[in-house]
Amino acid sequence: MTVPESPAERAAVARLRFPSAPNRPGDEVRFDREPMGGPGEVPRPAVDAAAEVIHDIRHGLVRVLDDGGNAAGPWASGSLGRQELELGLRDMAIVRAFDAAMLRAHRQGKTSFYMQCLGEEAVACAHRRALAPGDMCFPTYRQQGLLVAAEYPLVDMMNQVFSNSRDPVLGRQLPVFYSAREKGFFSISGNLGTQFVQAVGWAMAAAISNDDRIASGWIGEGATAESDFHSALLFASIYQAPVILNIVNNQWAISTYQDMSRGAAPTFADRGIGFGIPAIRVDGNDYLAVHAVTEWAAARARSGHGPCLIEWVTYRAGAHSTSDDPNAYRAKEATAAWPLGDPIDRLTGHLRAAHAWSDEDQRKLDEDVRRVVSDALTEAESYGTVKEGPWSDPASIFEDVFAEMTPQLLEQRRRAGF
Amino acid sequence: MNMIQAIRDAHVVAMERDDRVVVFGEDVGYFGGVFRCTQGLQQRFGVQRCFDTPINEDGIVGVAVGMAAYGLRPCVEIQFADYMYPAYDQIVSEAARLRHRSAGDFTAPIVVRMPTGGGIYGGQTHSQSPEALFTHVSGLKTVIPSNPVDAKGLLITAIEDDDPVIFLEPKRCYNGPFDGHHDQALTPWSDHPLSDVPGGHYRIELGRARVHRPGSQLTVVTYGTLVHVAAAACEEAGIDGEVIDLRSLIPLDVDTICASVQRTRRCVVAHEATLTSGFGAELCAVIQERCFYHLEAPIERVAGWDTPYPHAHEWTYFPGPDRIAAAMRKALEA
Numbered sequence: 001m002t003v004p005e006s007p008a009e010r011a012a013v014a015r016l017r018f019p020s021a022p023n024r025p026g027d028e029v030r031f032d033r034e035p036m037g038g039p040g041e042v043p044r045p046a047v048d049a050a051a052e053v054i055h056d057i058r059h060g061l062v063r064v065l066d067d068g069g070n071a072a073g074p075w076a077s078g079s080l081g082r083q084e085l086e087l088g089l090r091d092m093a094i095v096r097a098f099d100a101a102m103l104r105a106h107r108q109g110k111t112s113f114y115m116q117c118l119g120e121e122a123v124a125c126a127h128r129r130a131l132a133p134g135d136m137c138f139p140t141y142r143q144q145g146l147l148v149a150a151e152y153p154l155v156d157m158m159n160q161v162f163s164n165s166r167d168p169v170l171g172r173q174l175p176v177f178y179s180a181r182e183k184g185f186f187s188i189s190g191n192l193g194t195q196f197v198q199a200v201g202w203a204m205a206a207a208i209s210n211d212d213r214i215a216s217g218w219i220g221e222g223a224t225a226e227s228d229f230h231s232a233l234l235f236a237s238i239y240q241a242p243v244i245l246n247i248v249n250n251q252w253a254i255s256t257y258q259d260m261s262r263g264a265a266p267t268f269a270d271r272g273i274g275f276g277i278p279a280i281r282v283d284g285n286d287y288l289a290v291h292a293v294t295e296w297a298a299a300r301a302r303s304g305h306g307p308c309l310i311e312w313v314t315y316r317a318g319a320h321s322t323s324d325d326p327n328a329y330r331a332k333e334a335t336a337a338w339p340l341g342d343p344i345d346r347l348t349g350h351l352r353a354a355h356a357w358s359d360e361d362q363r364k365l366d367e368d369v370r371r372v373v374s375d376a377l378t379e380a381e382s383y384g385t386v387k388e389g390p391w392s393d394p395a396s397i398f399e400d401v402f403a404e405m406t407p408q409l410l411e412q413r414r415r416a417g418f
Numbered sequence: 419m420n421m422i423q424a425i426r427d428a429h430v431v432a433m434e435r436d437d438r439v440v441v442f443g444e445d446v447g448y449f450g451g452v453f454r455c456t457q458g459l460q461q462r463f464g465v466q467r468c469f470d471t472p473i474n475e476d477g478i479v480g481v482a483v484g485m486a487a488y489g490l491r492p493c494v495e496i497q498f499a500d501y502m503y504p505a506y507d508q509i510v511s512e513a514a515r516l517r518h519r520s521a522g523d524f525t526a527p528i529v530v531r532m533p534t535g536g537g538i539y540g541g542q543t544h545s546q547s548p549e550a551l552f553t554h555v556s557g558l559k560t561v562i563p564s565n566p567v568d569a570k571g572l573l574i575t576a577i578e579d580d581d582p583v584i585f586l587e588p589k590r591c592y593n594g595p596f597d598g599h600h601d602q603a604l605t606p607w608s609d610h611p612l613s614d615v616p617g618g619h620y621r622i623e624l625g626r627a628r629v630h631r632p633g634s635q636l637t638v639v640t641y642g643t644l645v646h647v648a649a650a651a652c653e654e655a656g657i658d659g660e661v662i663d664l665r666s667l668i669p670l671d672v673d674t675i676c677a678s679v680q681r682t683r684r685c686v687v688a689h690e691a692t693l694t695s696g697f698g699a700e701l702c703a704v705i706q707e708r709c710f711y712h713l714e715a716p717i718e719r720v721a722g723w724d725t726p727y728p729h730a731h732e733w734t735y736f737p738g739p740d741r742i743a744a745a746m747r748k749a750l751e752a
Contacts, residue, residue: 138484169521179520186487187520191511197477198512201484201492208440208466208490215484227504231477238472400518401557403525403580406625406669 021257023334025327031339033259034267034313035281039063040073044292045278047299054278058269061281061313064288067341069349075292082355088129088287089351090365091149092121092344097373098144098154099318102161102175105377106322110385111161113175117142119285119317119335120250122343125149126290127216127246131184131298134213138186138199140220141176142248150183154376163391164384170392193219193226196245200235203243203301214242214301221268221311222253225261229271233309237275240306244297245277247309248284250316255329272309284314285343288350313340394418419615420607421592424566425455425531428573429493431619433463436491439577441468443478443495443531452497453533453592475505482528483512486582492528493577499532499586500546513582514557529576533589534562535643535690536727537600537736545727547642547691552584553667553700559624560667562586564645565595565612568665571622579624588642588690596643597650598738625669629678633660636684636749638742639675639701641665644688644720648742655743657750659686667697672704679705680712684749686720688742693721715752718745 004010023029042060045053064076080088099116106114117124124145128137137146147157156168160178163171169179169187179187186202189195199217206213219229224247236243247268251258262268272279278300282293290312297308315338319326351357384390395418398409405413419427433439441459443451447470450457459468471478475496482492496502502509513526536545552560561576561583563569569587576583590596594604595612607613631649635657638648641664652659660678664671679685685705687698702717720737728735 136488168523169519172521173519177519179523181520181523187516187524189512189519191507194480194508194512197480197508198484198487200477201481201486202488203484204481205440205485205488205490208485209488227476228480228508231474231480234472234474235477235481400522402559403517407672408670 019257019259021259023331024329025331027331029331029334029337031337035059035061036339037061037063039066040076042073042075044074044296047296047303048305049278051276051278054280055273058272058279058281059267061283062289062293063283063286064292065286065346065350069346069353071288071350071354075289077292079295080288080291082351084129085347085351085355088126088291089344089347090369091125091129091145092287092347093365093369094154094372095121095125095145095148096344097369098148098157101373101377102158103322105161109387110381111163111175112386113322114161115141115176115321116318117144119342120248120314121145122287122290122347123248123284123312123314126287127294130291130294131216132213134184135216135298136184136186136202136213137216137218138195138202139188139218140195140223140248141188142220143218144176147178147180147183147185150185152180152183152185154372155379158376158380159383162380162384163386164380165390165392166383167392170396172397192223193228197228197232197235199245200232200241200243203241204239207242212302214244214298216244216246218246218248220253221247221249221258222256222261224268224271233271233275233277236307237277242301243307244294244301245307245309247311248314249311250314252316252320252326252330254320254324268311269309277307277309279309279311281311281313283340284312285340285346287343287347315340419566419613420594421563421566421569421587422453422455424570424615425573425587426457427615428570429456429459430462432493432574432577433459433467435619438489438491439467439493440485440490441493442471444471444473444497446470446495451495453589455531456495475501476508479505479508479513479528479530482530483508483516483526486526486528487516487524491577494528494530496530496532498544499534499548500543502532502548506551509558509582509584510555514555517581518557525580526582527580529573529583529585531585531587534586535588535590536732537590537596537643539729539732540727541729542726545732547689547722549586549667549691550695550697553697557582558668559583560586561624561665562588562642562667563665564588564591564630564642564663565610566607566615567612568622568628570615571620572624572665574619575621575624578621583624586642590643591646595646598647598736599650600733622665624666625671626665627671627674628663628665629660629674630663631659631661633658634682635659636686636746637662637678637682638686638688638746639664639705640688641667642690644690644737647737647739648688651739651742651746654739655746657743657746659746670704672708675701675705676708679709683712683714685713686718686742686745686749688720688737688745690722690737692724693719694724696721715749718749720745
């Protein structure tokens with residue numbers, strides 16, 4: 001490489017690179033910028049394999065299901081029987097139906113806001129089913145599947161979304177900012193990334209307390225740009241905390257493409273290398289792959305082999321939120337062209353190919369899902385909606401600021417008329 | 419005991435009584451902290467309960483919040499209050515609001531200790547007094563002791579508290595009750611009654627001020643290092659001022675402040691932090707709301723200037739006994 005001699009020429013080649021996203025409206029749709037790979041190609045390291053061994057596979061993509069619905073390769077452990085797979089399909093179908101119901105409720109003014117996880121259902125649903133019941137997740141706002149797969153009542157989720165009189169968090173939080181300690185679901189923050197390092201703290205606390213429960217931290221690929229992400233990796237690495245660090249790479253942070261937070265590294269899994277943390281990339285739309293890798297990472301953490309970083313490669317098929325219109329910044333055709341398909345379709349295909357899943361089975365499932373979501377909706381609406389009420393007692397805003405109300409808060413509550 | 423020994427003793431008492439108490443921060447483990455406040459804890463309680471962290475305040479407080487959510491009682495050290503800004507999001511958006519936003523499902527009973535204040539040639543990055551950045555945040559308690567007896571009792575109470583507590587330690591008073599006379603030798607704590615720290619466990623409830631120096635002519639409301647500076651100013655100016663040491667800013671002991679001001683009818687508010695939007699502004703507002711018809715003179719405010727804390731000119735910045743005495747005379751003359 002030669003360095004130009006004149007200052008003007010040097011300036012011309014020294015220009016900054018400003019990443020430009022693929023698949024903007026009007027672009028030809030393509031998904032060839034990040035490594036993909038086929039089913040069954042990535043080896044399955046031992047649970048106690050050294051970080052370096054696992055780093056060798058970080059540019060691969062753990063996939064189990066092929067396009068014909070067949071399970072292939074070393075991650076197709078066969079540990080999931082038809083019953084577990086049906087449960088997984090039902091979890092994902094409920095999440096999708098729940099999201100659709102909440103989007104309708106938003107249009108009807110029953111909630112102020114909503115965030116769906118369309119296309120990403122497998123990541124949270126399979127992950128939660130592969131964890132042990134006491135394990136604690138520190139989620140982002142797009143892991144409602146963790147709650148559904150933990151069998152948290154749908155009506156309580158809806159009560160929260162509607163900010164009604166039975167809202168478990170008393171109307172204090174934006175819709176979808178759930179908190180469910182008993183189901184291993186940490187209170188959602190709106191400040192992106194903060195929960196990632198807290199997950200490491202929870203895991204450290206469990207280890208200090210001789211408790212074999214593990215933590216699972218969640219972050220979107222966009223928020224990996226925050227300092228909390230790097231803090232989390234550093235602390236997890238130093239103390240070898242029993243934590244799974246999940247990056248949900250759904251390609252888009254509102255309008256910002258993933259390379260804005262990834263920089264010049266080829267993948268998010270590469271982030272693990274500098275910290276000596278095993279990192280692995282997984283097809284996040286493959287229920288079997290998500291389940292297998294979670295089981296593997298959880299066993300690793302629980303048996304004292306420390307943290308693991310997982311990049312779940314998926315696609316945000318819907319809008320960021322009800323306040324967002326992705327057609328303004330990404331080609332409409334891109335979603336259908338996403339090469340890893342739809343997680344529900346793919347698991348259904350596998351059930352058909354390998355477990356004699358019939359049209360009648362599907363009809364029964366559809367009816368079951370329709371009924372549980374509809375029943376929950378009827379009940380939740382009977383407890384109120386954000387516009388019409390009833391709501392929690394407004395005087396309750398002064399509670400839980402502290403364990404005991406200060407004299408100043410008591411005085412302010414009186415002045416507010418309560 | 420000096421204030422460092424008292425803080426160390428508070429840690430020992432809290433850690434012995436409750437094995438959920440864990441202590442960590444930069445240099446706090448093996449070395450025992452740059453101010454030695456955690457010296458000996460790692461040897462005594464083991465590395466699981468007192469350990470070193472990387473230079474990452476965001477991580478220190480974020481990990482503490484996660485541990486508290488689990489059920490531990492982390493007491494962490496930020497090496498200088500000036501270094502807390504990377505942790506501010508975790509303090510303000512997370513620790514302070516966790517109980518409220520989850521309706522009590524999760525809580526964050528953490529203590530974040532940090533040396534505060536100047537007068538040690540620390541320049542702008544080792545001298546700040548950021549208490550108002552905490553008192554403005556709902557859900558945080560903010561405590562600042564001025565002496566060893568209070569430091570121990572307040573820290574034990576803070577660790578036992580079910581909510582996040584910011585524990586500011588006026589570093590200029592670690593080794594003695596600094597009275598603002600930087601050109602004179604510091605009187606060590608050993609000659610002071612407030613160094614007679616009781617052994618074992620005791621609590622000083624948050625939100626109870628202490629009358630440091632009883633007086634009749636006016637009331638000086640202050641905290642931290644300026645408690646001793648104000649007392650010295652009273653002696654030197656021959657003014658019988660009542661010096662109130664707030665000890666805790668949130669919760670605030672309004673009753674003790676107002677009882678004194680309503681009796682003396684004149685008031686000076688003093689702190690080392692910069693003037694504008696400082697905690698003194700809040701104190702002035704509270705006092706005028708409740709004592710307006712008792713006041714004989716406008717409330718005087720003494721504070722650091724609205725400049726970064728200077729290195730060579732730190733005594734120009736520092737609100738020493740002369741500035742406090744001048745404010746007291748003005749309040750008496752009006």
